[in-house]
Amino acid sequence: MTVSTVDYETLFEALSSGLNLVTGNSRLARVLASQYSQWRIGRADRQWESPAILSWDSWLGTLWETAGLRGAENTTRAVPGSQQLLSLWESVLRDDPRARQLLRPESMAGWLRDTRQLAVDWRLDLNHPCWFGDDNENHTAFIQWNRAFDALCRRQHWIAPEDRTAILSRAVLDGDFPLPARTGLLGFDEFNPAQLELIDALGQAGRPVTKLAIKPAESSARLWKSYGVKDELQQMARWVRYWFEQEPGARIAVVVPDLQTRRQEVERHLAEILTPGNTRGKARPWNLSMGTPLLRVPMIESAFDLLRLLRRRIDIQDIGRVLRTPWIRGAASERNSRALLEKCLRDHYPRQLKLTEVRYRAGEIRQHDLEHRDLPPDQWQARPWNSPDMVTLLNQLLRFEQKNRGKRAPSAWAEAFGRLLSKLGWPLNDETGSELSEQEQSEAWQAFQAWQDALRELAALDATVPVLDRQPAISQLRQICRERIFQPRTPPANIQVLGLYEVSGLRFDHLWVLGLHNDNWPATAQPNPFIPGRLQHKARLPKSSPQRELEVALGITRRLLETATDCVFSYPGQIEGEPALPSPLLNEGVSVVESIEGWKGESWQSTVSAAQPPVTGPLLMPGPLEHGTARGGSSILKHQALCPFRAFASNRLAADGLETPVDGISPMLHGSLVHRVLENFWKETLNQQDLLALDDEQLAARIRKHVDAVIDGERSFNDRPEFRRVEGRRLVRLASACLVLEKERDPFEVIGFEQEILQEIEGQEIRLIIDRIDRLPDGGEVIIDYKTGKVDPKKWFGDRPEDPQLPLYSISADQLPSAVAFAVIRDEECLYRGVVTREGIFPGLPQKRGAHAAAISEAGLQMPLTVANWRQVLHRLMADFLSGEAAIDPKNGRKTCDTSYCKLQPVCRIGELEASDRMRDGEAAR
Structure with missing residues (x-):
């Protein structure tokens, strides 16, 4: 195989006279075909034959088809497509007991496909003793799976794609089909043994192949260190725009070593600088070489x-x-x-x-x-x-x-x-x-x-x-x-974004190579786990050793320096807070510079950053609410206390985030089921005296009856028997524990369950539903709210009570309540928490321990004053809501947003407000 250096003019002349050109990748074939057309147009040609430019894989397919039509030996067997090949390997794995435990056999099939291609292309000896050693069972497993694969292909008359090269080499030597007179190879960094075997066969058949190289550019290379990754991308985009405007017809390339993973951020920075006001769907002035799955x-x-x-x-x-x-x-x-x-x-x-x-x-x-x-x-x-x-x-x-x-x-x-x-x-x-x-x-x-x-x-x-x-x-x-x-077809663009291995055979006026730091270049070796290391090193397989990767990186670096007259290599000074150094391969032939030319215009980020800080003036409130147009009942007051903006957005504008349903039974449904079971129980049992009259067996039967009735009425359990059984047992357990507490109370009679009350506060009508109202022997009434979550009565008090539900019930009652309490019904605990006017109404109340126990006990002893204070606070909160008070003012800052599960933070942007406040406080301190 001879080697020849040519320029594009000479290459296109050869193509026009019948040269068969084979490229190292499909992208290079497409680019050269487009450039050939432009060359023809520049010569004022009106029509021409399409040039014979194919990637290696496409060329191999063409040779195989020709050989098959001529009846060459072993070419009548079908070549499986990509998915067919994977399915063959999956079939092999399904038939092997060792592979049946794999979670993703399709992933293993891909590994085996790639391993066999490596072994065949690099002519590894599959009978070598090192495949069968005890040090790694993967090696032996691959050999056995490969033999099963070969047998399956023979039975079903398949030929693996990688096996075609050897068959074609024999067919070429046998003279079984016509061959092109002249073939050139362009864009190959190296050839594997299978490729060299076919190239040698063509030479022996009188059809020599020439390895072509584009004449190297006289390069001026610079190395620039950015502050960080983002800074590197921003300066790259500015550099691209600078040359795009300075030399409108210039060919500009950006090379990204890990383009597949960095594609989105590279595109985003180019768009922000090159097309900041671009409307949706317009063509971009750059082209990415790598598509997406x-x-x-x-x-x-x-x-x-x-x-x-x-x-x-x-x-x-x-x-x-x-x-x-x-x-x-x-x-x-x-x-x-x-x-x-x-x-x-x-x-x-x-x-x-x-x-x-x-x-x-x-x-x-x-x-x-x-x-x-x-x-x-x-x-x-x-x-x-x-x-x-x-x-x-x-x-x-x-x-x-x-x-x-x-x-x-x-x-x-x-x-x-x-x-x-x-x-x-x-x-x-x-x-x-x-x-x-x-x-x-x-x-x-x-x-x-x-x-x-x-x-x-x-x-x-x-x-x-x-x-x-x-x-x-x-x-x-x-x-x-x-x-x-x-990869969608787009109009030709002078700006190309490429991976490291796609530059071979191309020439540019300006080239920027990103991210060449010492941890990234040379690349890390990644040996194949199914091939013995000794064979990998001996055959010098791709990615088999650090020395192999160093040699590959040296060759690519030299090629990059020959690709453009103006080359910029860059690396970030730090990555994720850790300092980074330039690749050691950039020590020669590259001058270190402190700055790089770039477009000096303003991006939208710099425009915002340089703008005058906003002047804070009086906040214009939304204005008073017309009565009757708010939604939410008691949540109006709760949200107004937690954060006025939340009440405005949620209860006035009906804005809120979407719920995130849970697997199984939601906490809301859990609570609803408990409510219904206890409601039905007390509708039948009526009072504590009837409860105490039931023996254990009768009580258990009554609880079971009402649990079954509630479960039967819940449609979501119809085809989920496992949930039905588990939830039924839970409801029996919770109801039983709750009724044990009810037995310890002073005598009572249940007079209301799920009682609806319409209460007007400051002219705003609120619909309330009280879980339960009990009457005591002295005529006093007790308000109870069932809770299956954690509760804290201290949240009922203060100028901004975080949980005003029971205070609201208290001011809405026909008479001053003797007690208001949560009945907490949870697997972890069943107890009462609330405010009582005396001992004995509920077991455990008034509380004797806790940070706020004394204050809560005192509130019960002063019940008339407590209810009066609640009335004053709740009326003030409603007045603020109705007047349009909507300040972004969570009671305890971001903690309130998080603990109350507020989903409006993207709307109020409290995070930005807090950042602005911190910046302002810092400036004041200076």
């Missing part, structure tokens, strides 16, 4: 979100993504109702729910009035979350789920999935298309074409996987989309 494309993710609904139970997060996706029918017209539907589901259902429950809520019609009386059909009203198009979509999913069960061929599943998604209006429909820009429509169409290719690849699994169930078919499709890289 098709599975991560939002449109494709939405397809899998839809397919994920084909399960018996569905996670609320999956439902939420489907309700919010713009890629299905009705997404625009039902945007608001679907958002309300998600809130409804989060408020009323556990984390796991059935599709029929979603359908019921999506089509819900209000057929009863506020008193739960039936309304005539002409007065029925759709709920705010009623979404007819979503109901249609869910019906189609349910029908598909019912009709498509059992095992089918992969091709049948591919057709079924495609047909289902089309019925759902995915991905492009009239609504979607109208909301996309031209560029977005182009990228969406390309993603859809890639999806169609993925479905075809799933269908091709018929050859290796005869039949499979629906969920495994979806998993196979996910794997295909995870492996398939999607």
